[in-house]
Amino acid sequence: xxTNSLWKDAFIRLSKDKLALVSLIIVxxxxxxxxxxxxxxxxxxxxxxxxxSNLAPSMEHFFGTDIFGRSVLLKVIRGTQVAMSVGxxxxxxxxxxxxxxxxxxxxFGGWIDDFVTWLYTTFSSVPNIMLLISITLILGKxxxxxxxxxxxTSWVTLCRLIRGEVMKHKEREYVQAxxxxxxxxxxxxxxxxxxxxxxxxxxxxxMQFQIAIKSEVILSYxxxxxxxxxxxxxxxxxxxxxxxxxxxxxxxxATVAMFFILLAFNILSDALRDALDPKLKGK
Amino acid sequence: MTKYIIRRLxxxxxxxxxxxLIIFVLFNVVSGDxxxxxxxxxxxxxxxxxxxxxxxxxxxxxxxxxDIVKSAFTFDFxxxxxxxxxxxxxxxxxxxxxxxxxxxxxxxxTVVSLLISVFVAYYRGKxxxxxxxxxxxxxxxxxxxxxxxxFQWFFAxxxxxxxxxxxxxxxxxxxxxxxxxxxxxxxLSIGPDVRFFRTVILDEIYQDYVRTARSKxxxxxxxxxxxxxxxxxxxxxxxxxxxxxxxxxxxxxxENFFSIPGLGGMTLNALNSSDFPVMKAMAIISSVGYIIFGxxxxxxxxxxxxxxKFK
Numbered sequence: 374x375x376t377n378s379l380w381k382d383a384f385i386r387l388s389k390d391k392l393a394l395v396s397l398i399i400v401x402x403x404x405x406x407x408x409x410x411x412x413x414x415x416x417x418x419x420x421x422x423x424x425x426s427n428l429a430p431s432m433e434h435f436f437g438t439d440i441f442g443r444s445v446l447l448k449v450i451r452g453t454q455v456a457m458s459v460g461x462x463x464x465x466x467x468x469x470x471x472x473x474x475x476x477x478x479x480x481f482g483g484w485i486d487d488f489v490t491w492l493y494t495t496f497s498s499v500p501n502i503m504l505l506i507s508i509t510l511i512l513g514k515x516x517x518x519x520x521x522x523x524x525x526t527s528w529v530t531l532c533r534l535i536r537g538e539v540m541k542h543k544e545r546e547y548v549q550a551x552x553x554x555x556x557x558x559x560x561x562x563x564x565x566x567x568x569x570x571x572x573x574x575x576x577x578x579x580m581q582f583q584i585a586i587k588s589e590v591i592l593s594y595x596x597x598x599x600x601x602x603x604x605x606x607x608x609x610x611x612x613x614x615x616x617x618x619x620x621x622x623x624x625x626x627a628t629v630a631m632f633f634i635l636l637a638f639n640i641l642s643d644a645l646r647d648a649l650d651p652k653l654k655g656k
Numbered sequence: 657m658t659k660y661i662i663r664r665l666x667x668x669x670x671x672x673x674x675x676x677l678i679i680f681v682l683f684n685v686v687s688g689d690x691x692x693x694x695x696x697x698x699x700x701x702x703x704x705x706x707x708x709x710x711x712x713x714x715x716x717x718x719x720x721x722x723d724i725v726k727s728a729f730t731f732d733f734x735x736x737x738x739x740x741x742x743x744x745x746x747x748x749x750x751x752x753x754x755x756x757x758x759x760x761x762x763x764x765x766t767v768v769s770l771l772i773s774v775f776v777a778y779y780r781g782k783x784x785x786x787x788x789x790x791x792x793x794x795x796x797x798x799x800x801x802x803x804x805x806x807f808q809w810f811f812a813x814x815x816x817x818x819x820x821x822x823x824x825x826x827x828x829x830x831x832x833x834x835x836x837x838x839x840x841x842x843x844l845s846i847g848p849d850v851r852f853f854r855t856v857i858l859d860e861i862y863q864d865y866v867r868t869a870r871s872k873x874x875x876x877x878x879x880x881x882x883x884x885x886x887x888x889x890x891x892x893x894x895x896x897x898x899x900x901x902x903x904x905x906x907x908x909x910x911e912n913f914f915s916i917p918g919l920g921g922m923t924l925n926a927l928n929s930s931d932f933p934v935m936k937a938m939a940i941i942s943s944v945g946y947i948i949f950g951x952x953x954x955x956x957x958x959x960x961x962x963x964x965k966f967k
Contacts, residue, residue, distance in 0.1 A: 491670055491671070491674060492674070494671050494674075495671050495674030495675055495677075495678065496678070497946075498671055498674075498675050498943045498946045498947050498950070499675055499678060499679075499939060499942070499943045499946070500901070500902065500939075500942045500943070500946060502908060503923075503935075503938060503939045503942055503943075504678075504939075506923075506927055506935075507679075507682050507683070507935060507939060508682065510927055510930065510935070511682050511683065511686050511687045512686070587799065587800075590799055590801065591800070591801065591909070594801055595924070595927070596928075597927075605799070606801070609799065609801045609802065609805065612805060613805060616805060616809040616813075617809070617813065624802060624805060624806070627799075627802075628798060628799060628802040631797075631798075631799050631802075632794075632797050632798055633797075635796070635797035635798075636793065636794065636797040639793050639796060639797055640793065
């Protein structure tokens, strides 16, 4: 029987799952929109007046206009850029920290393990929301503080998972074999074990991404996030006063934009876990 | 067993020291000089020096750290910068409205989620199971803020069924104020709860002992309630217990939207006025809660499941 690698196998299984494929396309579309917006190719003129104040959605303005007559659609696009950038930045900070600490702790054990376990237990003992608002308050409001805060909170789960998985792998025969032919600790850890636990990084990042998006919206709503730029959170904050006057489209725009990306990541995370986690294979 | 519990109890000490260290680094080291913020632009150097003295910021960093550690054990957090009240007093007052909201909401949402999970586990793979799962995932994909805004606008403002905001002390009075935020809390937690409970129950359903029970001729409902649910209760109880400390913090956003004068609202006020001592106190109190209930949940897990071996 011909056997495929884990990744090829996972890809084949993922591509059979129509719902997961659609989710993947949605996620990629959001990334594409965010990149175009970041490059200034679309929605760079979001602050311009395009019509009267608080126009309801129409064929001309799909999502209506806000109190200053700015297009809500363009604000939603700028908000997409902010939300996706937070997810990416949080992952860029969290993955190296989580993987490195988790791998070292799981492989070497001893005092390194004690230290890393203490470190992530400590971080997970402070409620996430308290840590998030404290860090953004102290570092000064703004998107940069949100990146750091989310990076500082989201490495914990990854570190714990990687540690556990590396611990399981280090006694396996393939690692002993690598040692027998003269591979040192770092070769065994980074060349042999890590590729075999790397699926955890993918699954966890997909889950952390939605947490990052949700947290950014709440932090921005609280006034701690991005300043002077539209974000889904600040749009919802505006809507707080507008709803009473019947202006519902800012809330709807931000909520709908958020709904599809979170839904896509939710479905994708489940599908990735099923496709990549060999324990569930065949179930 | 006793040895394990004692070891876990002792482990609380380094964790508590670590939590104090995070709070210390954030609020006493990175934050810079808070007196400039507190006194405004026109403060003289003399005034700032006086205030630093008064707030205890002249002490060495090490003794500032010790103060934080001490407060984690004594719960004496000093005075608020914004309201000048004693913080332990403020927390005592804020706990009542917070708990009035969080306890009923938490209990009801857990029971409702459990009932739904057992129901869909019974009909697993059927249309109703799929429907509930889709609802859970869709529900979890909507921002909590959107739920709160919409429910408040629709049920309280448009239909006038509930108070829009505020709080009144004393039993039956507070019910009309907490009813709507409690409903929102329940709606928000059903999604993740049902998803978790359902997975746990289904994990058990495919075990060998269930097949044995079935071959004995027991009815599906007896198997589900007497065999499966009992075993599934272990992860469910730990999941529930570990959430209890979040009740202390109340629901930050819900209290804020509905102007409930609880601990969550207090924390956000402190955030807006850069009231560091109150923020620190809330961070410490909620962390202590997390540590204690994390410990309880671990111990319950090991007590309830004899298969777990102690190292």
